[in-house]
Amino acid sequence: MPDSLREVWAGPRGELSQIEFHTHVAPSRDGLAEAAESWLAGQSSVIERLRIRATQIGSEGSAVVVIHGGPGTGKLRVAQWIHRCGNRSTRPLLVLDADDPTLHSQLDRVIATLTSGLASGASAPGTVALRNFERADEPAIRRLLEILGSQGVELVCALLLITKRNPDQLRDTSLLHAELLARAGNSVVSVPAVRHRGGDVAELARQFAEEAARRYDKSIRGISPQALAKLEAHDFPGNVRELQFIVEQAILRSSGDWVTGECFLGLDDGAAVHTTGESELVIRLPGSSLREIEVQALQLALKLSSGRIVRASELLGITRHALRRKLEKFGLNELRAPSNNPSTQSL
The missing domain is CATH 3.40.50.300 (P-loop containing nucleotide triphosphate hydrolases)
Structure with missing residues (x-):
């Protein structure tokens, strides 16, 4: 490629x-x-x-x-x-x-x-x-x-x-x-859109899994049939970008030889990860510092989760408390969903 x-x-x-x-x-x-x-x-x-x-x-x-x-x-x-x-x-x-x-x-x-x-x-x-x-x-x-x-x-x-x-x-x-x-x-x-591409989800997911496994030096044999079925049942309103993001996060969560359905958080309840044209992580090299990369990742997760702390922490694979500390550290608290709306903070 x-x-x-x-x-x-x-x-x-x-x-x-x-x-x-x-x-x-x-x-x-x-x-x-x-x-x-x-x-x-x-x-x-x-x-x-x-x-x-x-x-x-x-x-x-x-x-x-x-x-x-x-x-x-x-x-x-x-x-x-x-x-x-x-x-x-x-x-x-x-x-x-x-x-x-x-x-x-x-x-x-x-x-x-x-x-x-x-x-x-x-x-x-x-x-x-x-x-x-x-x-x-x-x-x-x-x-x-x-x-x-x-x-x-x-x-x-x-x-x-x-x-x-x-x-x-x-x-x-x-x-x-x-x-x-x-x-x-x-x-x-x-x-x-992905929903018009027939049975392409499984092939796309396998390719993204292989790429992510190489990037993060993970020994992954593949995605389990049950996990693929879960992906194929998802609507993917964020299209291929959303699929790539979800698979990459699953690779990071996986601990065995196979990526299982439990690695794909948020798909069982139909809570889709929405992406927009602006919700794209772009790292320009050379010159991007670790701080800049971390800030972009935090911003992307909060956009994908509409500012919901629990959902953003799941996407990033860290705890809610760790996410709150990072938002405070980088001055990103304004990206959180309004605290006076309990329904958004509980998801």
């Missing part, structure tokens, strides 16, 4: 920009299923169609592609797949976020690299992916259109617009949104 690397990207004059940088080895045409990101693994007809569609769009070299789907479905993984399958895969994939307050300056650096960097032979991005495109303001969209229009006859950079909203809804946002979406034409990819 291809590796993914995240680091800072040097702009045309050497400035460091907090842009995610991904490098990949392009998959062979005969081994796409084996080369898939783990989030896109599975044998269901919908995920197979998605892989074929993403491969086709990447091979065609579309200038603008729209990738839409619910939170946690794997839209960024599809963007990585499309980038790998195209003739721009030898150049960087730059991932930006419309919610980032420095987005405009980052886009300015991309434009400067495309206009002056190419003439000097400097390395330029092959693909720019923008997350949360539905929240991009008009100045940002003007810069995106400039990226498309600043390259002369030869198109050297593609735009992947990642959004939670359907493109038909986005066209009514503004004329500039509609203009940029029109550049995509039929190059639109819809990423399905």
Whole structure:
């Protein structure tokens, strides 16, 4: 499976920009299923169609592609797949976020690299992916259109617009949104929710279990049939991201050769772990301190549990008292559910 690397990207004059940088080895045409990101693994007809569609769009070299789907479905993984399958895969994939307050300056650096960097032979991005495109303001969209229009006859950079909203809804946002979406034409990819992926849950869970076991140096033979049945009965409103998080926590709780149903807390009572586009743990390397990583993990657990101390402590695998001490230590008490609502604190 291809590796993914995240680091800072040097702009045309050497400035460091907090842009995610991904490098990949392009998959062979005969081994796409084996080369898939783990989030896109599975044998269901919908995920197979998605892989074929993403491969086709990447091979065609579309200038603008729209990738839409619910939170946690794997839209960024599809963007990585499309980038790998195209003739721009030898150049960087730059991932930006419309919610980032420095987005405009980052886009300015991309434009400067495309206009002056190419003439000097400097390395330029092959693909720019923008997350949360539905929240991009008009100045940002003007810069995106400039990226498309600043390259002369030869198109050297593609735009992947990642959004939670359907493109038909986005066209009514503004004329500039509609203009940029029109550049995509039929190059639109819809990423399905887990509940539409048939029997993919078991295969996804096994892959996530293997990855987590390697990461945490745990000797795990696999997930028991009873535990898999419990996972397959769950609705997963947070989609693949929720499944990955739950499996990883189960690996951390496991003490034997097999991950059993008891390791999956919160699934018996139907209390689903809800995730949103914002509830994602992103550790940027190099430079992330242990404190920063711990704070992000605490913030993520509290978001997933809606601020409920008991639920958050279960997700983190620590006691309630330990969690309270950490919240006090890092000044995160405001993320707890209101204490005057007993029903939220008891869960």
